[in-house]
Amino acid sequence: MAGEATKALSNDVLWGGGRSPFSISYGKMxxxxxxxxxxxxxxxxxxxxxxxxxxxxxxxxxxxxVFRALPFLTGSFPLVYVALMTAILxxxxxxxxxxxxxxxxxxxxxxxxxxxxxxxxxxxxxGSQAWEWSHFIHGGGGYITTTQGEKYWVHNDAHDTxxxxxHESFHLVKAKEGHYLIPExxxxxxxxxxSLAIWEDRVAYVDGANMDRNEYGPPQYANFFFFxxxxxxxxxxxGVIINLIVLIMAVQGVxxxxxHYEMIEKAGLYWHFVDxxxxxxxxxxxxx
Amino acid sequence: xxxxxxxxxxxxxxxxxxxxxxIRRKIWLVTGLLAVVTxxxxxxxxxxxxxxxxxxxxxxxxxxxxxxxxxxxxxMTFMHLGDERRNIRAIILLPYALFILYLLFIAIWxxxxxxxxxxxxx
Numbered sequence: 101m102a103g104e105a106t107k108a109l110s111n112d113v114l115w116g117g118g119r120s121p122f123s124i125s126y127g128k129m130x131x132x133x134x135x136x137x138x139x140x141x142x143x144x145x146x147x148x149x150x151x152x153x154x155x156x157x158x159x160x161x162x163x164x165x166v167f168r169a170l171p172f173l174t175g176s177f178p179l180v181y182v183a184l185m186t187a188i189l190x191x192x193x194x195x196x197x198x199x200x201x202x203x204x205x206x207x208x209x210x211x212x213x214x215x216x217x218x219x220x221x222x223x224x225x226x227g228s229q230a231w232e233w234s235h236f237i238h239g240g241g242g243y244i245t246t247t248q249g250e251k252y253w254v255h256n257d258a259h260d261t262x263x264x265x266x267h268e269s270f271h272l273v274k275a276k277e278g279h280y281l282i283p284e285x286x287x288x289x290x291x292x293x294x295s296l297a298i299w300e301d302r303v304a305y306v307d308g309a310n311m312d313r314n315e316y317g318p319p320q321y322a323n324f325f326f327f328x329x330x331x332x333x334x335x336x337x338x339g340v341i342i343n344l345i346v347l348i349m350a351v352q353g354v355x356x357x358x359x360h361y362e363m364i365e366k367a368g369l370y371w372h373f374v375d376x377x378x379x380x381x382x383x384x385x386x387x388x
Numbered sequence: 389x390x391x392x393x394x395x396x397x398x399x400x401x402x403x404x405x406x407x408x409x410x411i412r413r414k415i416w417l418v419t420g421l422l423a424v425v426t427x428x429x430x431x432x433x434x435x436x437x438x439x440x441x442x443x444x445x446x447x448x449x450x451x452x453x454x455x456x457x458x459x460x461x462x463x464m465t466f467m468h469l470g471d472e473r474r475n476i477r478a479i480i481l482l483p484y485a486l487f488i489l490y491l492l493f494i495a496i497w498x499x500x501x502x503x504x505x506x507x508x509x510x
Contacts, residue, residue, distance in 0.1 A: 124476050136484055140484070147492065150495060151498070154499035155498075163433065164433055178433070183427075190426065194466075197415050198415060201412060204401060204402055204408065206402065361401060362401050368467075376462045380455060382426075386433070387432075
């Protein structure tokens with residue numbers, strides 16, 4: 101780990117050209133080049149998101165108003181769930197770097213322990229993202245637009261998307277003009293009778309999110325949410341698979357026989373990169 | 389299952405127990421720092437508007453700076469790019485930074501223009 105830059109090199113690690121470029125192994129260098137190209141892909145996605153958001157004249161949804169739910173609990177917890185996901189991913193990044201460190205000491209038991217925790221953290225993150233997608237797609241009740249061009253929030257505790265009026269608690273609240281997810285200031289919760297009358301007058305009922313429209317904001321908002329977090333989630337998923345394979349190889353003692361644990365380091369580079377991307381997705385998608 | 393068609397190079401794959409202790413200490417320090425920065429970001433994101441309405445521009449830039457701090461620690465310590473030679477660091481970071489700065493500039497410039505078109509001409 102430390103001191104790679106200053107160490108004198110033995111002949112058996114030099115590349116065909118007589119010396120090892122930059123004193124780095126071939127595998128690590130190629131992993132870095134791949135990560136740079138992958139970083140450009142993610143930057144392209146996030147910059148495209150910024151472009152659409154900056155150029156649109158519609159109101160754009162705000163992260164802490166969209167993502168404020170927790171599993172098994174009711175109430176408002178702005179950004180807590182995403183923060184939890186971030187913490188899980190950073191934690192699994194830490195266990196990964198500890199596995200790399202253990203590998204440098206040829207500590208097979210340590211490598212297995214930390215790699216196992218890394219795989220566990222990654223799987224936890226993928227599962228959390230599945231829950232968040234499910235929650236995002238199902239939405240919180242949705243809104244209707246009326247023939248007068250007004251917008252009302254639908255309170256729909258039973259979450260019956262086919263017929264929200266069937267439930268006893270169904271009622272409407274007038275939404276702030278030109279905004280998503282924000283009720284008009286001081287707008288009363290309408291009675292069931294009033295609500296039903298307005299409901300009959302609806303032009304469209306938007307509930308949850310799909311590729312065409314969503315209750316949070318302009319259609320592009322959900323499209324970018326699905327593409328960016330989906331693409332990142334796919335990276336996490338493949339990272340978990342790679343880590344699992346490396347873990348199995350470590351258990352079998354493949355690296356111990358080889359004499360070094362560099363494969364952990366290479367898988368680790370990829371895994372840290374996934375964490376790195378999430379740091380940016382977290383800021384530019386959820387916080388800003 | 390040993391393969392002899394792949395030559396595995398290993399330059400500095402080993403360190404001593406003592407060096408390991410130092411490295412682990414650094415790892416936990418960076419972990420604490422990343423956790424604190426994330427906590428600050430979440431608190432600012434959730435409550436800034438209640439505390440100081442109207443200063444969203446400032447918090448936006450705070451987020452960008454804090455994110456870059458986190459990214460630097462992940463790349464330099466966890467991916468230990470800080471321990472590699474200066475040349476490899478430059479090869480990985482400089483072309484990327486150059487391209488991204490250009491991409492950001494052109495995206496902000498053009499999206500301003502598209503916004504102007506939608507506001508004034510359509």
